[in-house]
Amino acid sequence: xxxxxxxxxxxKILAALQRDGRMTVQxxxxxxxxxxxxxxxxxxxxxxxxxxTAYQAVIxxxxxxxxxxxxxxxxxxxxxxxxxxxxxxxxxxxxxECWEIRGAFxxxxxxxxxxxxxxxxxxxxxxxxxxxxxARIVSHIVLRPVRRFGGYPASLLTPRPS
Numbered sequence: 557x558x559x560x561x562x563x564x565x566x567x568k569i570l571a572a573l574q575r576d577g578r579m580t581v582q583x584x585x586x587x588x589x590x591x592x593x594x595x596x597x598x599x600x601x602x603x604x605x606x607x608x609t610a611y612q613a614v615i616x617x618x619x620x621x622x623x624x625x626x627x628x629x630x631x632x633x634x635x636x637x638x639x640x641x642x643x644x645x646x647x648x649x650x651x652x653e654c655w656e657i658r659g660a661f662x663x664x665x666x667x668x669x670x671x672x673x674x675x676x677x678x679x680x681x682x683x684x685x686x687x688x689x690x691a692r693i694v695s696h697i698v699l700r701p702v703r704r705f706g707g708y709p710a711s712l713l714t715p716r717p718s
Contacts, residue, residue: 562713562715564601565588565589567713569588570593570602570713571713573608577611583597584651597684601651607710623697624668624671624677624697624698625666625667625669625697626667626697627665627696628664628665629696630661630662630664631660631691631692631693631694632689632691633690637687638688640687640688641662641663641688644685648667651678675695676711
């Protein structure tokens with residue numbers, strides 16, 4: 557299903573599943589104004605098209621441990637080593653998100669570590685690994701979340717005209 561083929565009901569389904577990916581098909585169908593079977597068929601089409609890519613549990617990590625979250629801006633000496641850097645970053649379990657960006661830095665990454673000493677060890681290793689060519693890392697320690705990601709705005713779920 558190409559994105560331009562989404563209709564208002566598909567958008568409602570996507571918005572509802574972002575809020576609660578475990579809701580029953582019956583509850584979802586009632587919320588979007590369909591019976592269960594056509595609703596399930598639409599969900600399956602959205603999954604097959606790769607629009608819905610996964611379902612996952614959101615964990616309140618504070619109930620399990622007291623980790624430290626750090627946003628790190630990473631600058632490279634040379635863009636020629638980007639592939640090596642990205643392969644290395646993907647190997648770091650504590651790096652839970654990473655985005656390539658434009659500007660003074662090349663990447664912004666979110667690390668969640670057991671403590672600051674562990675984070676410092678990880679980043680020192682990146683800087684000291686000469687083949688990567690990491691010029692500098694600027695770290696921002698998170699004090700508390702103000703708003704966590706809860707899904708994309710419904711206005712962005714509507715495909716733009718081609």
